Amino acid sequence: xxxxxGREDTEDEETCIVREVSEETCLDVRAHRLLFDWPAEPxxxxxxxxxxxxxxxxxxEVGPGGGEGDSAELVDAAWFPxxxxxxxxxxxxxxxxxYPQLCAIRDALFELDAPAGG
Numbered sequence: 001x002x003x004x005x006g007r008e009d010t011e012d013e014e015t016c017i018v019r020e021v022s023e024e025t026c027l028d029v030r031a032h033r034l035l036f037d038w039p040a041e042p043x044x045x046x047x048x049x050x051x052x053x054x055x056x057x058x059x060x061e062v063g064p065g066g067g068e069g070d071s072a073e074l075v076d077a078a079w080f081p082x083x084x085x086x087x088x089x090x091x092x093x094x095x096x097x098x099y100p101q102l103c104a105i106r107d108a109l110f111e112l113d114a115p116a117g118g
Contacts, residue, residue, distance in 0.1 A: 001098060002052070017053050023066060025077050028059035035108040041097070052105060054112075082106045 003024040007016040017031040032054045040047035064074035080087050082105060093099055 002101060004047075004050075006047075013051075017055065021055065022060070024064075024074060026060050026063045026065050027057050029055040030058050031055050036104050038101075038104075050101065052101065052108075054109075082109060 003021045005016070005020040005023075007013065008019075011019070014031040018029055021027055021029045035052045035054050037052075038050045040050045062077045062079065064077045066074065082102065085093065085102070085106075088099075088102065092102065
């Protein structure tokens with residue numbers, strides 16, 4: 001699962017991203033730009049959209065932060081290469097929500113790195 005959550009009444013989107021990533025991963029980030037925006041399909045209908053942003057880590061040590069609600073216990077946080085899905089593990093590749101998001105992130109990042117016009 002990627003870090004995420006809802007915006008509080010007083011927050012703009014970038015402030016929400018920074019807060020949610022910090023709460024869930026113990027990392028301080030700078031949000032740069034939107035990578036993609038999809039209609040959300042979680043089984044409980046919690047979210048309307050999945051908006052995924054490109055961020056840079058600027059501090060902290062990665063680890064599971066505190067979750068919200070009864071079903072939000074965070075037990076681990078991990079780094080893995082976005083460009084080699086063989087290292088994602090069978091569980092991630094079988095996840096009908098996370099796997100397509102990771103593939104979209106990978107594709108969006110490679111588009112950013114592609115030379116203009118080619």
